[in-house]
Amino acid sequence: MVRDPTVLWHPIASVGDVPPRHVFHGQLLGRELAVWRADDGYINVWENRCLHRGLRLSIGVNNGHELMCQYHGWRYANRTAQCTYIPAHPADAPARTIFNRTFPAAERYGLVWSGEAPSGPPPEVGVLDAGSAMVLRSLPVDAPPGLVAEHLGRYRFCPNDRLDAEEPEVTADGHDDWSVLLTASAGGSSTTAAFFVQPVDSNRSVIRGVLSGSGEAADRLTVLRHHSTLLSNLRDRIEAYAATTPPPEPMEVKLHQVSEQLARVPVASVGRHAPLRVRVSRKWKTAEGVAGFELESIGEQLPSHQPGAHIDVHLPNGLVRQYSITNGPGEGTAYRIGVKREPNSRGGSECLHESVREGDVLAISEPRNNFPLRRDSVRTILLAGGIGITPLLAMAQTLRKDDLDFRLHCFAQSPAHLAFPELLKELGSSVTTHLGLTPEATVTRLRELVGRYETASHLYVCGPGPMLGAARRVATECGWPDDAIHFEYFRNDNEVDNSSSFEISLSRSALTLPVPAGKSVLEVLRANAIPVPSSCEQGACGTCGVTVLEGEPVHQDVYLNDSEKLAGDRIMTCVSRSRTDRLVLDI
Amino acid sequence: MATIGDVAGCSDPVILNEWHAISALEEIVLGVVGETVLLDERVGYTMFEDSACFAWRSTPDLTLGGPVDAVAIRDPLPVRSQYGYLWTSLGSPATELFSIPEFDDAERRNVHAGSPMLATSAARAVENFLDIAHLAFVHQGILGEQPHTEVSDYDVNLVDDEIIATKCDFYIPKVGPNFDAGIIRYRYRVPRPFCVMLYWDSYDDPSREDVIGMWVQPMRQEQVRAHRYLGTIDRTSTDNEIRHHQLLILGQDKPIVENQRPKRLPLHPQAETPIRADKSAIAYRRWLSEKGVTYGVIPALT
Numbered sequence: 001m002v003r004d005p006t007v008l009w010h011p012i013a014s015v016g017d018v019p020p021r022h023v024f025h026g027q028l029l030g031r032e033l034a035v036w037r038a039d040d041g042y043i044n045v046w047e048n049r050c051l052h053r054g055l056r057l058s059i060g061v062n063n064g065h066e067l068m069c070q071y072h073g074w075r076y077a078n079r080t081a082q083c084t085y086i087p088a089h090p091a092d093a094p095a096r097t098i099f100n101r102t103f104p105a106a107e108r109y110g111l112v113w114s115g116e117a118p119s120g121p122p123p124e125v126g127v128l129d130a131g132s133a134m135v136l137r138s139l140p141v142d143a144p145p146g147l148v149a150e151h152l153g154r155y156r157f158c159p160n161d162r163l164d165a166e167e168p169e170v171t172a173d174g175h176d177d178w179s180v181l182l183t184a185s186a187g188g189s190s191t192t193a194a195f196f197v198q199p200v201d202s203n204r205s206v207i208r209g210v211l212s213g214s215g216e217a218a219d220r221l222t223v224l225r226h227h228s229t230l231l232s233n234l235r236d237r238i239e240a241y242a243a244t245t246p247p248p249e250p251m252e253v254k255l256h257q258v259s260e261q262l263a264r265v266p267v268a269s270v271g272r273h274a275p276l277r278v279r280v281s282r283k284w285k286t287a288e289g290v291a292g293f294e295l296e297s298i299g300e301q302l303p304s305h306q307p308g309a310h311i312d313v314h315l316p317n318g319l320v321r322q323y324s325i326t327n328g329p330g331e332g333t334a335y336r337i338g339v340k341r342e343p344n345s346r347g348g349s350e351c352l353h354e355s356v357r358e359g360d361v362l363a364i365s366e367p368r369n370n371f372p373l374r375r376d377s378v379r380t381i382l383l384a385g386g387i388g389i390t391p392l393l394a395m396a397q398t399l400r401k402d403d404l405d406f407r408l409h410c411f412a413q414s415p416a417h418l419a420f421p422e423l424l425k426e427l428g429s430s431v432t433t434h435l436g437l438t439p440e441a442t443v444t445r446l447r448e449l450v451g452r453y454e455t456a457s458h459l460y461v462c463g464p465g466p467m468l469g470a471a472r473r474v475a476t477e478c479g480w481p482d483d484a485i486h487f488e489y490f491r492n493d494n495e496v497d498n499s500s501s502f503e504i505s506l507s508r509s510a511l512t513l514p515v516p517a518g519k520s521v522l523e524v525l526r527a528n529a530i531p532v533p534s535s536c537e538q539g540a541c542g543t544c545g546v547t548v549l550e551g552e553p554v555h556q557d558v559y560l561n562d563s564e565k566l567a568g569d570r571i572m573t574c575v576s577r578s579r580t581d582r583l584v585l586d587i
Numbered sequence: 588m589a590t591i592g593d594v595a596g597c598s599d600p601v602i603l604n605e606w607h608a609i610s611a612l613e614e615i616v617l618g619v620v621g622e623t624v625l626l627d628e629r630v631g632y633t634m635f636e637d638s639a640c641f642a643w644r645s646t647p648d649l650t651l652g653g654p655v656d657a658v659a660i661r662d663p664l665p666v667r668s669q670y671g672y673l674w675t676s677l678g679s680p681a682t683e684l685f686s687i688p689e690f691d692d693a694e695r696r697n698v699h700a701g702s703p704m705l706a707t708s709a710a711r712a713v714e715n716f717l718d719i720a721h722l723a724f725v726h727q728g729i730l731g732e733q734p735h736t737e738v739s740d741y742d743v744n745l746v747d748d749e750i751i752a753t754k755c756d757f758y759i760p761k762v763g764p765n766f767d768a769g770i771i772r773y774r775y776r777v778p779r780p781f782c783v784m785l786y787w788d789s790y791d792d793p794s795r796e797d798v799i800g801m802w803v804q805p806m807r808q809e810q811v812r813a814h815r816y817l818g819t820i821d822r823t824s825t826d827n828e829i830r831h832h833q834l835l836i837l838g839q840d841k842p843i844v845e846n847q848r849p850k851r852l853p854l855h856p857q858a859e860t861p862i863r864a865d866k867s868a869i870a871y872r873r874w875l876s877e878k879g880v881t882y883g884v885i886p887a888l889t
Contacts, residue, residue: 032848049848051860053714056846071843072720073736087736088720088864098860255849257857265861265869279734298734361734 003177005029006116009123010178011196011208013112014135018043023067025058027200029116030251032056033103038078039064045114046081047101050074051258057100066355076100077355084355085316090277090363101256109210110135111196125181127192127212134220136193136209136227141235143242145178145199148207151238152180152195155230159184159191160213163226193227202248207231273533274314274363276302281334283358287412287419289341290387291353296334298361304332307394308371308460308488311335312535314363316355321348322536324390324462324488325367326420328397335367338419340387368535370542370559371488373398377458380406381449383471385463389419391488392462396427406430409449411442411467442467446474453480461487465558472561482563489558492539492575496556502578506530506587507549515577521585522573530587532573539575546573551583597626597805599882603678605779608802608814609642610673611699622651624806626677626882630664631655640668642675671699672802672814685749685778689798689818698826700815700833702804707844708883709781709803709811710852714871715844716783716801717775719757720864725839732760732768738864750777750874752867766790775867780880781805789820797821799833808883809850813837854887 012026018037025048026033032048034057048056050069057076061068066075066084073087083098106113106122110133113122141148153175158165165186173192174181180195192212197205209227278295286292310324323337342349356362373395374380380399382392389410399406408431412418415435424431434445450459450471459480461471468487475485498518505512515524522544525532535543539557548569555565557572564570571583597603609623615634622631622645629645633655641657642664649655667674670690690697705712715721720738723731735758743752752775761768774786774796781803786796800816815833824832853859854876861869876887 052862053718053859054847054849054853055843056848059842059846071724073724073733086862087723087733088738089862090737255858257855258860260857262860263857265863265865277737359734361736 005178005199007119008178009106009113009115009118009121011111011198011206012045012114014138014208015107015110015112016135018112021062021064023058023060023062025056026114027204028114029199030201030253031116032058033114034058034060034067035105035112035114036062036067038062040078042079043105043107043112044078044081045103045105045112046076047103047255049100049255051083051098051100051262063357075355084351085360087361090314090316090361098258098262109133109194111208111210123179123196125194125210128194128210129212134211134213134223136211136224136231139207139231139235140200141205141207141238142203143205143238144203144248145197145205147242148205148238149175149177149180149195149197151234151241152197152207153182155180155182155193155195155234157182157184157191157193157227157230159186159189160211160219160223161189161191162186163219163222202251203242207235274312274320274365276311276364276366278302278335278362278364280356280358280360280362283356286338287421288414288416290417290419291339291341292336292420293339293352293356294334294336295362295364302332302335303366305335305367305394306369307373307398308391309367309369309394310371310391310535310541311337311367312365313337313352315348315351316360316362317347317351319346319348319351320535321352322541324371324394326390326393326423328394329401335364338387338390340419365535368533368541368543371460371462371486373460374458374486375399375402375404376456378405378456379454379458380404381457381459382406382408383411383446383449383459383461383463384409385411385461385467386413386417387419388461388463388467388488388490390462392460393420393423395460396430397423400427400430407432407449409434411435411437411445411463439466439470443470443474446471447478450475450478450480452478453484457484459485461485462490465489465491465493482561485561487561489540491536492556492558494539494556494558496539496575497554498575498577500554500577502580503582504578505550505582505584507584508587520574521571521576521583525573525587532587534574537574539572542572544573545570547586549584549586552579553577553583554579596628597677597882599880600678601878601880602626602780602805602882604676604680605678605781606667606674606676606680606684607781607804608672608674609804611702611814612640612668612671612673613699614702615640615673618654618656620649620651620653620655623804623812624810625675626805627807628677630675630677632666632673632675634668634673638668640666640673642666642673644677670800670816671697672816685782687784687798687800687818689796692818695818695820696826698817698819698829700799700817700830701837702812702814703834703837703841704806705811705813705841705844706809706850707811707847708809708851709805710871710875710880710884711844711847711850712801712803712811712813713777713781713783714852714868715840716785717752717777717867717871718865719755719773721843722757722759725843726836728760729762729836729839730759731757740863741866743866743870745870745874750867750870751775752870755867762790777871777874780875780878791822792820795820805883811883849885851883851885853885855885856887858885 017024024035026035034046034048055071068075075085081100081102103114158168168184168186170184183192194210196208279298281296282294305325310322326336339352341353384392396408411434501517535541542559553571554577556575631645632642634640664675723736741755755773759771776784784800789795789797798818802814804812
């Protein structure tokens with residue numbers, strides 16, 4: 001009985017067909033396959049078709065991590081086959097998740113195996129050594145696979161050590177529709193050959209043979225030639241026989257349709273504005289787990305930035321993330337940012353680390369500064385925790401150029417964790433590093449560094465939440481007023497409660513709008529076409545702030561300091577809500 | 588690749604009734620039988636000294652390269668000799684061809700830029716012509732350049748049953764002495780299912796537009812000839828330079844369109860994944876669907 005070929009493993013290539021950075025064009029049961037090995041060794045077996053316009057991916061480019069389509073530069077990731085980059089829309093590219101179709105892959109006996117939906121592991125042949133089998137030249141035959149297997153059952157050959165044997169004895173040890181196991185014996189030596197018939201299409205097959213014994217035999221070439229000649233003769237006989245009957249119809253291959261959601265064209269993203277286009281001109285490892293990116297304009301001159309400013313980076317996976325500019329004053333040809341790979345990345349830092357490469361185009365916002373540097377200060381203390389160094393680097397370089405007194409203190413796990421070491425070196429003796437401190441030791445050290453408040457001193461802190469909180473507490477205890485403590489959070493670690501409902505009254509537009517539970521003020525404003533700039537949308541960056549004229553807000557952000565929150569005259573529309581039934585906003 | 592149950596011959600009335608360009612007039616040898624394939628049928632054609640043109644379904648007595656006399660042509664097909672090409676139809680075509688006002692512009696040079704063959708369907712070839720995003724990849728250094736890959740939003744409208752795409756802005760590198768690298772604005776026009784045109788501001792006279800047309804002759808469902816017409820204000824290039832340039836561009840497109848699968852253009856909205864840059868292609872597929880075109884496409888009906 002013929003077993004259903006779609007649930008079986010079939011060989012589709014020799015291991016030698018998939019060298020690094022190559023794409024092999026395979027075919028199984030009528031279906032074309034793009035087969036490629038990534039630099040991590042993984043073999044990808046994919047539908048040979050870009051989901052965009054059907055271009056064969058086998059003529060694409062294997063860059064070791066991704067396969068790039070030649071037509072429009074779409075890129076698909078190793079292992080998942082997820083589309084990671086669409087160059088035509090660097091600003092708003094796929095918030096949609098696009099996957100190419102993948103098939104299972106295995107390596108055994110020097111062959112690459114795959115199947116439509118194979119069950120269990122690939123076939124095992126006891127006498128063959130999975131590692132050192134000798135793989136014969138693959139031989140395509142224009143004949144149905146079943147016919148090829150039938151003829152292979154009568155294949156006669158000599159054992160490896162007795163290639164001159166006149167009358168070798170060949171016994172069949174196994175035979176089915178897709179494989180034949182034969183052993184040739186003569187003069188005391190014997191060799192087992194396993195032949196697998198790859199069903200390319202209804203009238204096309206590839207004979208893939210593997211010999212027992214060492215693939216390192218001294219007379220390897222002679223053995224290969226022996227089989228090459230015999231198999232070529234066999235092919236001629238099979239093809240002559242097959243030509244006596246009309247060829248069967250080609251197999252019908254069903255191409256999957258894309259989902260309805262993917263078939264809809266997404267509208268241009270609204271809300272967050274990303275007018276600038278930059279090219280990743282350099283990507284490098286600047287510290288353990290931190291990648292540096294140099295973003296250079298592909299069009300007009302980049303807008304100037306102030307120290308402390310950040311940009312929104314619109315990522316190819318649809319996410320938007322904020323990164324501080326590290327540039328010193330006057331360095332306007334490219335922005336440099338540092339991106340720490342977050343272990344619990346929600347896809348932002350991971351995308352930048354894994355997918356974004358040199359040469360890619362990204363959409364970014366204009367620089368925005370919610371962490372301004374005062375330059376009327378006689379003493380400035382910059383406290384950086386980990387990747388929090390980035391805005392403070394811009395500040396330190398500015399203060400140095402302006403000849404203002406400052407100290408930059410960098411807290412990090414180890415020297416290898418200090419990002420942008422070349423800039424720190426340039427800043428020389430103004431920089432002090434504090435390495436490998438426990439949380440308790442960090443607080444003690446902060447107390448020493450901050451010291452008593454003196455007039456015209458300013459403190460700038462950026463780093464992880466706990467360190468930031470500690471620094472603010474210490475400074476307050478040491479008598480620093482709120483307006484001398486400047487800080488920037490990366491993110492809002494507080495849980496945001498949006499279960500209340502209330503009303504907002506917009507004084508300038510004479511509108512009253514309900515804010516239901518589950519919706520933010522920002523979302524309600526946007527739904528009513530009232531534009532409000534926004535960036536992090538989690539109460540950390542300060543971009544979406546508006547003035548409150550009446551009502552008592554519930555802040556929930558980490559941007560405003562305590563006295564600002566107490567004053568109650570400003571809210572972050574992305575997270576803040578109302579304690580009163582109504583908030584009157586100055587919009 | 589032939590599909591199961593495929594029979595040669597066109598049964599698509601829309602495409603049968605279309606006018607199809609089958610040769611540039613300048614390539615026809617007077618009084619001698621030329622032969623080509625149109626919609627799976629062999630078609631003979633010729634032109635006489637009085638410029639009279641004829642086309643007919645091939646017959647054994649009129650062999651390719653042989654002499655022909657007008658009286659020997661029985662059952663001639665309808666013909667037009669217009670815009671520098673010989674047009675014919677295997678059905679009942681409209682009286683008039685679509686209009687190309689630029690063709691009669693006295694200051695313009697009308698150049699035939701070759702008729703290369705492509706192993707793909709007519710609709711795939713047209714869609715590739717309409718495609719903007721591929722310019723930076725397939726025609727890198729000529730019609731586009733990385734990293735300038737972004738396709739900004741453009742307008743697509745149906746005007747008098749023609750697809751018109753306007754405000755198609757794209758970055759073009761420095762291609763000639765009179766043109767600096769920067770954003771170029773294109774305008775596309777699809778007057779008939781297998782005829783497509785492109786307009787842009789002339790490098791030599793920015794107040795006027797250059798135009799290029801591609802008349803795709805559907806020889807078979809998956810084999811075409813792409814006749815390229817240029818109406819240009821170009822005052823510097825020779826005709827041969829223009830031809831070479833066009834052949835270079837088409838030579839870059841050829842391996843791309845011949846490696847698309849399926850070769851016939853799938854009209855079902857879920858067959859492929861469109862993005863905003865594909866607005867004109869989406870309109871084109873829908874337009875073909877609404878016309879009921881079946882030749883060289885995979886109809887949306889499943």
